[in-house]
Amino acid sequence: MTPEVVPDGGPQRSAVRRRRPLTFDRISFMVVFLGLPLAVFVIFVVSPFVQALWYSLTDWSGFSSKMNFVGFDNYVRLFHDDIFLKAVRNNIELAVVVPIVTIVLALTLATLVTIGGSGTGTVRGLRNSGFYRIVSFFPYVIPAIVIGLIWAQVFTPSTGILDALLSKVGLKGFADYAWLGDARTAMPASMFVMIWGFVGFYMVLFIAAIRGIDPEVFEAARIDGAGRFRTAVSLTLPLIRDNVQTAYVYLGIAALDAFVYMQALNPGGGPQNSTLVMPQQLFTTAFAKGQFGYSTAMGVILAAVTMLFALLVFTVNWLTGGRDRKVRR
Amino acid sequence: MTTTTADRAEFVAESRVPGKGSREGRGVATTAHIALILWSLLVILPLVWTVLSSFKSTQEVLGNPLSLPGKLRFSNYAHAWTTAGIGRYFTNTVIVVGCALVLVMILGAMCAYVLARFTFRGNRLIYYSMLAGLTFPVFLAIVPLFFVLKNLSLLNTLPGLIITYVAFALPFTVFFLHSFFKALPGEIYEAAQIDGAGEWRTFFSVMLPMARPGMASVAIFNFLGLWNQFLLPVALNTDSRNYVLSQGMASFASQAGYAVDFGALFAAVVITVAPVLVVYIIFQRQLQVSVTAGGVK
Numbered sequence: 001m002t003p004e005v006v007p008d009g010g011p012q013r014s015a016v017r018r019r020r021p022l023t024f025d026r027i028s029f030m031v032v033f034l035g036l037p038l039a040v041f042v043i044f045v046v047s048p049f050v051q052a053l054w055y056s057l058t059d060w061s062g063f064s065s066k067m068n069f070v071g072f073d074n075y076v077r078l079f080h081d082d083i084f085l086k087a088v089r090n091n092i093e094l095a096v097v098v099p100i101v102t103i104v105l106a107l108t109l110a111t112l113v114t115i116g117g118s119g120t121g122t123v124r125g126l127r128n129s130g131f132y133r134i135v136s137f138f139p140y141v142i143p144a145i146v147i148g149l150i151w152a153q154v155f156t157p158s159t160g161i162l163d164a165l166l167s168k169v170g171l172k173g174f175a176d177y178a179w180l181g182d183a184r185t186a187m188p189a190s191m192f193v194m195i196w197g198f199v200g201f202y203m204v205l206f207i208a209a210i211r212g213i214d215p216e217v218f219e220a221a222r223i224d225g226a227g228r229f230r231t232a233v234s235l236t237l238p239l240i241r242d243n244v245q246t247a248y249v250y251l252g253i254a255a256l257d258a259f260v261y262m263q264a265l266n267p268g269g270g271p272q273n274s275t276l277v278m279p280q281q282l283f284t285t286a287f288a289k290g291q292f293g294y295s296t297a298m299g300v301i302l303a304a305v306t307m308l309f310a311l312l313v314f315t316v317n318w319l320t321g322g323r324d325r326k327v328r329r
Numbered sequence: 330m331t332t333t334t335a336d337r338a339e340f341v342a343e344s345r346v347p348g349k350g351s352r353e354g355r356g357v358a359t360t361a362h363i364a365l366i367l368w369s370l371l372v373i374l375p376l377v378w379t380v381l382s383s384f385k386s387t388q389e390v391l392g393n394p395l396s397l398p399g400k401l402r403f404s405n406y407a408h409a410w411t412t413a414g415i416g417r418y419f420t421n422t423v424i425v426v427g428c429a430l431v432l433v434m435i436l437g438a439m440c441a442y443v444l445a446r447f448t449f450r451g452n453r454l455i456y457y458s459m460l461a462g463l464t465f466p467v468f469l470a471i472v473p474l475f476f477v478l479k480n481l482s483l484l485n486t487l488p489g490l491i492i493t494y495v496a497f498a499l500p501f502t503v504f505f506l507h508s509f510f511k512a513l514p515g516e517i518y519e520a521a522q523i524d525g526a527g528e529w530r531t532f533f534s535v536m537l538p539m540a541r542p543g544m545a546s547v548a549i550f551n552f553l554g555l556w557n558q559f560l561l562p563v564a565l566n567t568d569s570r571n572y573v574l575s576q577g578m579a580s581f582a583s584q585a586g587y588a589v590d591f592g593a594l595f596a597a598v599v600i601t602v603a604p605v606l607v608v609y610i611i612f613q614r615q616l617q618v619s620v621t622a623g624g625v626k
Binding site for chain 2: 023025028029030032034036037038040041043044045046047049051052055105108109112113116126127129133134135136138139144145149150151152153154159160161163164196199200204205208228256257259260263264267278279283287292295296299300302303306307310
């Protein structure tokens, strides 16, 4: 908002945007409308992020005012911290597996709903599929912490419903199996819970994207003799690849967080830290041990990994042909 | 994965015998229904089991997990609501989420409107820093944020939590509404100005009502996001009297692990989930429209 008033007798350029006079109405408007939200944003979002970068270079313990600049010592320490490195590996594992499985499942279900209908000539949506859409979406409206708590109960040995069902169908070996207490299954079980929570939302998203495709495209494919499977893989997928990319980025970011789910399923990080994630380690280091400088360094690494991940997804999408999608459309 | 193989088989069959398309198509539809029913069961069964368990006594919970509750023990709900403090957490959550939602919608709409419809130096910079605020993990900010609130004496208070919720929901709100305000026709603004409306009048009586569909969508997303918020309250609101539902649930569950009142734990879960689930089922059409609008952008 620069008071750059164009004088009346100024050059008669066909000014597309004329400067409006600065009245009290306009000034008060700008101050309140821009100033108020920005103040909140700067104080509570921007400033903590900037401060974090500085704190990560100190040995600050928070409650004392003593704070020494230690350069990159925190980062060097992090790269020798076996527990933290384990958490980084777990996060990366999550960021690879959870988005892929979620997207494959969501796409499969969305495809079944949209082009699974019966019919000879045209590709039709499945009849009465509204019910599936509504039910699949349930997990999205359930708080993540509650999703975690419900599944923690389901997975509980002997009193959980999963072991009971498995032994009912004859798999007696699972009658007392601790899914979350065994280092072999703790991570897959946790991944499953996250996927269970995510699929419905992306299914609805993909259904909308597929419905947005011109039906004539499907007709043409049908006339050319493409079956449903073929249509889904070589027609639908390329046409909604932007949606898939967005979904991949969101899911990856969620998987790099995973804090709530892991806190509900295995607050301590699981057997042999098999489900420990960076945010959990950061939280403990900061609020239980009071090592604020060290924990913010973890936060910086987490942010860096998140950014790298997003960059990687965009690059891969671009390299594999996302760049010429405009031509194909 | 059985469905995909079935689909492939169906494709082969269909191309060989063109005349039998209709029956084959019905086969695909049946397969699709079966797959979707299986997934729906996977979603519903844990929830049904939770509801059933919420009526059980602790002995029953620790007994056979497949059994039905002997009788409907509503006392579990009473216990969860009062003794376990879920009632208190519920009230806190309604206060915090309600206030934060109203505030973030107003502030977000104002900011998005200015950014979308006024040109001034720094406009882009503000917009992109909002976008960055949307992508950066909150965990990076959480420790300094703790001390920002502490210095403002807002730590462990509901107003402190409300303002933090507003701040972290703001980038999303602005980002989403920006495109809505951008799409509004400029002539209407001009017309309002010519009719003598000031900037304030123009916004509140003309522009804001026109952005109502966008506001509704964002409000739904913000409501769910804030209602489910976990990290911010756990880190910044450690006074148990001020707990919100999500953290209250977590702390209740970690206690119940040993000192046990499993029936009440399941009841607490139902109390937390039921209101939002009911609201969802009533408004599901509107919500799915919102998801679509948000996702396509």
